[in-house]
Amino acid sequence: MATPIRTSHAGSLPRTKELIAATAARKENPQDVPGYEALLRDSVIDLVKRQKDLGISIPNDGEYGHAMANEIDYGAWWHYVFARTGGLELTGAELWEQPAVRSEPGNIKLTSFGDRRDRRLFEDAYTDPNSGITTGPPAQFPAATGPISYTGQEQVQRDIANVKAGLEAAGYAISDGYLNSLAPGSAARIENKHYASEEEFIWAWADVLREEYLAITEAGLTVQIDDPSIAENWDQINPEPTVEEYRAFTQIRIEALNHALRGIPEEQVRFHTCWGSWHGPHVTDLPFADIVDLVLQINAAGYTFEAANVRHEHEWRIWEDTTLPEGKHIIPGIVSHATNVVEHPELVADRIERFARLVGPENVVASTDCGLGGRIHPQIAHAKLETLVAGAELASTRF
Structure with missing residues (x-):
């Protein structure tokens, strides 16, 4: 009997035009958008049903509760x-306009987003609007000017209620669903004007975000921790650090996250990292082999990472030498968010098979590299999820 390969995705899915328009209007004046909450709820219910119809095993709300x-x-x-x-x-500074910061041996620091090493190496391409490199529109980011605290109780309960309604209507079990939440290390990349040190700021974020993790898991759902910074920070340090320095820098973020996850059952946690989802060369990305053991320290049952991205697809081989701990599973990206080309089901099956033969088909969930929402056209995103499921069904016949 064939071992069925489960399917999921990294979280974000394309919003409807109606939801995007309503969200944009709410940024100007929330009172001008009557019926927004009902529109959001109905949109999530419809999206979960569409995931069911496609054959997605482990669905979410498409991150619709995260305003886009x-x-x-x-x-x-x-x-x-x-x-x-x-x-x-809000500081008024756009993300790409933050002042550059330089590191010293033994004291590595994040530089500005606009001063990434990949961006400097391909500066002409990054600044050419016709190059095909996409990073999204500029955005203002805030600074911490006082003690931080979680104030999102109402929003997270709304997200929980919406996805539960969708799961029940589509015939999923509540335990099949997940919601995305940010990691302390990624949250702490904004400017800190209050805490005495970067480490203190990261641990403060761990206490803040723990409230969201608890709300999601106590509702019977899985929480996906989104933390591109674990891999992506490497490109954002000038000059390039040693791998040993970077691992020590990252270890603090791992420990803070595990502190935030304390007491939460691992089977209700999955962890996502990537090398940043912008469409660019990525030649200064850190090899996954340099941090995979750190990722496996995180108190989660599943680990999702880019594996269809052409800069990282070859890294499936690290599982020849890396032992997946008992009771854990991997959720590799099998289709990419960074190309409009829709992968063939045979290629999808081949990619799945590589991982399944190394860690066992029961320990593989086929997924997307990153979120599809806000990055590719909805029609193409739908086709990519279709081919993901078709490829998983084909791969399942091989075991």
């Missing part, structure tokens, strides 16, 4: 949390 007011948006997974956190103030 533009069809192209690379940051909703991240900046949603700032509206749920006290102690922050």
